[in-house]
Amino acid sequence: MNHKMRKSIIIFGVNGQVGHSLVLALHSYTNIIPISRKNVDISDIDKLSILLNNFDIIPDLIINASAYTAVDKAEKEIDLCNIINNKSVEIMALYCKNKNIPFIHYSTDYVFDGDNSNYTEIDIPNPLNIYGKTKLLGEQAIQEINPTHFIFRTSWVYDFGRTNFLSAMLKLSQSKDEIKVVNDQFGTPTWSMTIANITAYIINSYIFTKKHDQIKDYSGIYNLVSEGDTNWCDYAKKIFEYANINIKVVGIPSLEYPMPAKRPKYSILNVEKIKKTFNIDIPMWEDALKCCLYAYN
Ligand SMILES: NC(=O)c1ccc[n+]([C@@H]2O[C@H](COP(=O)([O-])OP(=O)(O)OC[C@H]3O[C@@H](n4cnc5c(N)ncnc54)[C@H](OP(=O)(O)O)[C@@H]3O)[C@@H](O)[C@H]2O)c1
Secondary structure, X not given: OOHHHOEEEEEEOOOOHHHHHHHHHHOOOEEEEEEOOOOOOOOOHHHHHHHHHOOOOOOOEEEEOOOOOXXXXXXXXXXXHHHHHHHHHHHHHHHHHHHOOOEEEEEEHHHOOOEEEEEOXXXXXXXXXXXHHHXXXXXXXXXXXXXXXXXXXXXXXXXXXXXXXXXHHHHHOOOOOEEEEEOOOEEOOEEHHHHHHHHHHHHHHHHOOOOHHXXXXXXXXXXXXXXXXXXXXXXXXXXXHHOOOOOEEEEEOHHHOOOOOOOOOEEEEOOHHHHHXXXXXOOEHHHHHHHHHHHHO
């Protein structure tokens, strides 16, 4: 592929888990315009609009991997969380609609209340916390504005060496012989590289190879998580098994570990739609975790 043929992608949130993995997954074949907090604070809607409208080029695609992800803090910072997860998303979607380019955005299993253990894309959301509510509003804003869009709902995202459950467990194991972990909340841990590689595959094999009208036929919400499911306690046990750490993990009910934000009990996302639509396989969460630890640990 010569340089002139390379498509340009603006990625918001390149310092985050998914944003960073997207840069790794996409840089070989595309021209990435990375945007982080250093370039713009997306909670300043006016500055975001100015930034978008002042690019020298019109990109071929925008990916938004930025978000307000501090689930517990969000219960107090409601307005800020709403601006970042909803209002700024609306601005990005409008820009994409006006420029007639596709928009990729990420959302969450926390749009659901967790009464079901196998959510498909047509199930009705009912978020339990502020983070989930604002993420749902962001999804709805995109759908209303209706650029050609791909909303990938994911869950329990981790990457090595970042602020997440995996790092918290590895850190705790350095100072403790026994760890208590909640065992009555179920979901699917998903490595940010899995999300990024599948996103890159869809971009390179569909979005950038088909005509705009054809891509529009693929528009919509897709669950994008690893295969399989677990609870936080069994997830912790797997982390220690794969990292060769000898430590006792004791399961406790979530009632014994109260958090400011309510979390869904069963928020397992069904991945049949993305697998069938794009003809792909998705790794089991245990295999992805093993690979992540193998790659970085
Ligand atoms: N993490 C999870 O467990 C999880 C679960 C389900 C869905 N998701 C969704 O997956 C997507 C990616 O999540 P992630 O885990 O990669 O999140 P992350 O690691 O928290 O990254 C979010 C990024 O957004 C940036 N950001 C936040 N506020 C900003 C602001 N005001 N201005 C500019 N940038 C700002 C952050 O910048 P700084 O680095 O400068 O703070 C960070 O780089 C999000 O849509 C999230 O809702 C995540």
